[in-house]
Amino acid sequence: MYEWARALHIISVIFWMAGLLYLPRLYVYHWNAKLGGELDETLKLQERRLLKVIMTPAMLAALGFGLWLIYLRQDALSGSGWLHLKLFLVFLLFGYHGFLSKTRKQFEAGDRPRSEKFFRMINEIPALFTIAIVILAVIEPF
Numbered sequence: 238m239y240e241w242a243r244a245l246h247i248i249s250v251i252f253w254m255a256g257l258l259y260l261p262r263l264y265v266y267h268w269n270a271k272l273g274g275e276l277d278e279t280l281k282l283q284e285r286r287l288l289k290v291i292m293t294p295a296m297l298a299a300l301g302f303g304l305w306l307i308y309l310r311q312d313a314l315s316g317s318g319w320l321h322l323k324l325f326l327v328f329l330l331f332g333y334h335g336f337l338s339k340t341r342k343q344f345e346a347g348d349r350p351r352s353e354k355f356f357r358m359i360n361e362i363p364a365l366f367t368i369a370i371v372i373l374a375v376i377e378p379f
């Protein structure tokens with residue numbers, strides 16, 4: 238059961254991270270799209286589907302299976318410093334997900350929030366977090 242929970246946890250994490258990496262890229266293209274034009278409407282649809290059909294369900298699944306793993310191994314995991322730091326980083330990723338969701342609504346309303354350069358820069362954030370979180374989860378350094 239533990240191995241199934243771990244496999245399903247990692248699968249849902251991969252889908253969530255893929256969405257966190259891809260959505261800001263769509264915002265880079267959307268920033269220059271003509272209001273009401275064909276590209277504007279296409280990107281609104283893609284962003285809505287990516288967030289609602291893939292990212293949010295994958296985030297909730299990663300959380301669900303992660304909490305299940307904590308329940309299955311609570312004795313071994315209690316007091317694990319790596320898990321506390323990992324969950325803090327994951328908490329920040331929830332915040333990042335929420336920010337991307339709020340930004341989607343702004344583009345849907347016809348706004349052009351922040352700048353094209355801003356979305357190019359924040360695109361790297363989930364990659365850095367993924368490196369740190371996977372090292373913590375696999376190496377369990379402390």
Ligand code: HEM
Nearest residue numbers: 243247250299300303304306307310327367370371374375
């Ligand atoms: C959403 C909240 C999350 C919770 C509650 C959570 C919790 C856990 C727990 C308890 C384990 C099992 C640890 C063990 O038994 O040694 C685990 C494994 C793992 N987690 Fe998470 N995690 C979460 C999110 C993430 C994220 C966002 C990533 C990657 C970006 C991630 C990557 C991993 C990996 C790669 C493993 C397998 C480590 C191994 O078995 O060697 N987790 N997670």
